[in-house]
Amino acid sequence: MPSDNSVLVIGAGIFGLTAALELQQRGHQVTVADPGPIPHPLATSNDLSRMVRIDYGADGLYSTLGADAIEGWRRWNAGWGRDLFHEDGMLLLTSAPMVAGEFEQDSYDLLTGRGFPLEMLAHGDLARRFPHWNSEYYIDGYFNPMAGWAEAGEITASLAQDAANAGVSVVTGFSAVRLLQEGNRVSGASAPDGTELRADWVVVAAGVWTTVLLPELADRMWPVGQPVFYFKPQDPSTYRPPSFPPWAADTPRSGWYGFPANHEGVVKMANHGPGRRVHPDADRVITAEEEALCRAFLSQSLPSLASVPMHESKMCLYTDTWDGDFWIGRDPERQGLVVATGGSGHAFKFAPVLGGLAADALEGVENPYSQRFAWRPLAEIKKEDMRYVGE
Ligand SMILES: Cc1cc2nc3c(=O)[nH]c(=O)nc-3n(C[C@H](O)[C@H](O)[C@H](O)COP(=O)(O)OP(=O)(O)OC[C@H]3O[C@@H](n4cnc5c(N)ncnc54)[C@H](O)[C@@H]3O)c2cc1C
Known part of the structure; x- marks a missing residue:
């Protein structure tokens, strides 16, 4: 052509x-x-942020594409002369032991098999390195240094x-x-x-x-609304890497994931779940039930954020394929x-x-x-x- x-x-x-x-x-x-x-x-x-990761369970194709993309992000940062991609790593936590056949263990196995230097969390690591997290609830997980977030x-x-x-x-x-x-x-x-x-x-x-x-x-793709929440804690400095990197907590099962405080001190988290099928021009508001689920997650997992007033919330739309x-x-x-x-x-x-x-x-x-x-x-x-x- x-x-x-x-x-x-x-x-x-x-x-x-x-x-x-x-x-x-x-x-x-x-x-x-x-x-x-x-x-x-x-x-x-x-939006403020999007997760950048190569952890895709046993799906080697997306993982390869992700690794190529991270090389690209580094080139783009250099070209822009400022970091709009923040390579802060990513913390993946589970409340039950990781097992083969599930997202976290499969990601760990595939990536370490490809030579990526992931850090399995040992007993006591979560409390010591990432103290905002409830280390009694999250008993397993790993940190992947080759990940981060993008200022979308x-x-x-x-x-x-x-x-x-x-x-x-x-x-x-x-x-x-x-x-x-x-x-x-x-x-x-x-x-x-x-x-x-x-x-x-x-x-x-x-x-x-x-x-x-x-x-x-x-019939093959449609808009799906997912809730996003923003908080502005009084001291955002404790919600930044290395002690508070981007995270995914039981995500394939709970849906929750989030980001460190950005330069304005805003801590964002969101839920990846079935969502709600909506019209693309529907009002982008979340429900009281979605907010209550967010609060319940924080009480259990990130107690220091549980009582911080909500700064903003919105519904964001995926274009989901079947x-x-x-x-x-x-x-x-x-x-x-x-x-x-x-x-x-x-x-x-x-x-x-x-x-x-x-x-x-x-x-x-x-x-x-x-x-x-x-x-x-x-x-x-x-x-x-x-x-x-x-x-
Ligand atoms: C809550 C949420 C969290 C997400 N988190 C992540 C994440 O952590 N990591 C990740 O990798 N991805 C994430 N995603 C997915 C990612 O953001 C999307 O896949 C991506 O941004 C979609 O880009 P797009 O170009 O398809 O759509 P859009 O960004 O919506 O762009 C479509 C453009 O088309 C324009 N347009 C529409 N109609 C017309 C028309 N008739 N004529 C001309 N222009 C038109 C619109 O104005 C718009 O600018 C997330 C998505 C959501 C909703």
Whole structure:
């Protein structure tokens, strides 16, 4: 395929911006369009923090992709001249002994087998090294130094700037309502006022709004609301690494994970669970029950935070695919259309490598991930076969 196609990317979240940047660097003429501002206030890529980890249970594919992404984060930090990715490590705790077949032990085994220097917690380590945690309740776990968190909203803004600097035309004030088609070829998109943006290729990267433009995908991906909580303790310094790194506490079973205090002293935590299926434009508020569950978790696990007043809370939307895998592929039926979305609550960490996957899909280049993330038919999946992938 010629490497000088015009490409319209719809959506300037992490999928769209990384695709735009990579495609422009590969020689295409790229426009990325979003209602704006970037980051869009309702975009999933717009938050204080996102977890970056390579711990993916026995799933070696995501783990490999994660390790490549961490190399990329280090390069991006160097390029930005400031650290928007904080390599603070990650603490994974369990309230029962870790066992093979469960997320934590499988992650530990896979990663140590690949030579990563994980630190298994010995008796007394939790109380000594990470004193905010209830060390009577959490009896097992490990610390992975190759992990951390990313300042998601800041990074999204920086990537928009990087894209513009690389020659991408970054258009705000454009909300696509319809894809344009000539014969069997998608050729652009139009906005409510009739404005049209035309291109040889269209990449739809509209996050939870993807199925508004492509309703035929609504049986394979959908928006799911998950609660997020923010606290501002009086002395945030004790909620920073090394004694308070990013954490996951019984997460595949409890859903809870969180982050150290950021530069404004805000400590964030969230729950990765079944969530609530919602409309992308639904009110982003949490329920009293979700807040009560958060308080109960804190009382049991992080007692020093249990009585700290809530600074803020919100519902954040995943674009969940039915199988938890990303959706980065060409439409097998129409020409000129790629979809890059389906983050399923865990895509941000891969930002430095996502653009390459989308660009490969557009150029028809096979990579080790193409098949897993391809445009695929809905298939039967047994509950016991579902992997834990979240956050
Ligand atoms: C609570 C929560 C916690 C998470 N935690 C983690 C984590 O710890 N680690 C991790 O790796 N991932 C995490 N994720 C997942 C990660 O944040 C997402 O997978 C990723 O940000 C999704 O990016 P996106 O580009 O698909 O969507 P978005 O960021 O939502 O971007 C979509 C863009 O499309 C634009 N758009 C929409 N409709 C149109 C249209 N019609 N025309 C033009 N533009 C349009 C929007 O304005 C928006 O800017 C989390 C997600 C949530 C909700």
